[in-house]
Structures are given as C-alpha cells and as structure tokens.
Amino acid sequence: MFSKSRINEPGPKAEADKPKAPEAPVTKPSMEFTPSAAPKGKAAVSILSSDLTVVGNLRTTGDIQVEGTVEGDIRAHLLTVGESATIRGEIVADDIVVNGRVVGRVRGLKVRLTSTARVEGDIIHKTIAIESGAHFEGSVQRQEDPLANGRPVPGAVPGAVRLETPIVAAGSAG
Secondary structure, X not given: OOOXXXXXXXXXXXXXXXXXXXXXXXXXXOOOOOHHHOOOOOXXXXXXXXXXXXXXXXXXXXXXXXXXXXXXXXXXXXXXEOOOOEEEOOEEEEEEEEOOEEEOOEEEEEEEEOOOOEEEOOEEEEEEEEOOOOEEEOOEEEOOOOOOOOOOOOOOOOOOOOEOOOOOOOOOEO
C-alpha cells in the first residue's frame, strides 16, 4: 500500500533518526533583582552600636549583637553581648555569648560567658561554658528546655552560687 517517508515526518521518530549534537550544560536563567523575586536568605545580624541606649524590650527571631546599653528584656535567636555592652533585663535566646555586662536573668539553650563577661543574675541553660576570668554572681540551673517558661529558679538565693552542672574552663558542660 502506501508508505510515507519518515524524513518529512515531525515527531519523536524523525528526531530519533537524526544525529544528535552534544548537549550544552543546563543553566538556570538569571533573574533580575525585584522585591518579589529576592531570595529568602537568612537576615543580617542587627547591631546596636556602642553609642546607642535602648530603653524597652527587644524581640526578634533573628540575631542581635549589642555593643551599647539596653534597659529591658531581649528575646532573639542568637544574642551576642559585646565587651562594651550593658544589658539590664532578662535575656532569652537559643544561643547567648556574653562578652560584656548583664544584670538580670539569662535563659538559653547554649550559654557562653567569655573571659571578659560580667553577669549578675541567674542562668538557666541546657549547656553552658564559662571561660576562666569571667565574673558571675548568681545561680546556675540546667533544664532540658530553658526557653519553655520564665519561672524563677527554685531554691535560688540572690547572690549565692549554686552549681548543678560541672563547669569546665574554656569548654562546655551539658
């Protein structure tokens, strides 16, 4: 009967008969910057400079580095207290690094007091590290979830040091 030539036929069979050229690497098209097309990356660290004094509470899901003075409570993901910083209030964060002065309760999953730290208040933590040279007045209590609530440390005596977790200089305990 009738047969058609495959050379003129469009479709996968005609394409299969043609010799294949080497494939170029697949690249994603470049995107111009627009607010709606901006990548959703991690936000930059918020820095409070040494000449800044904040009176009031700070709350963020991001990271904060304090170099100035804060008179109020701070809640963040990561809080770094700079050497020149003073915080008077409660600190609640996943990770806390204290290089400066804190007067108030500290609650964090990971708490680190560096050799320049000056803390006057209770520390509630999951893991803690206190470097040699740090000054600390208060009580220390380990909890599995220190961020869960803000209840006071049971049996804590102001000004007394009660260590329920061994502390290793320049290391961490858990």
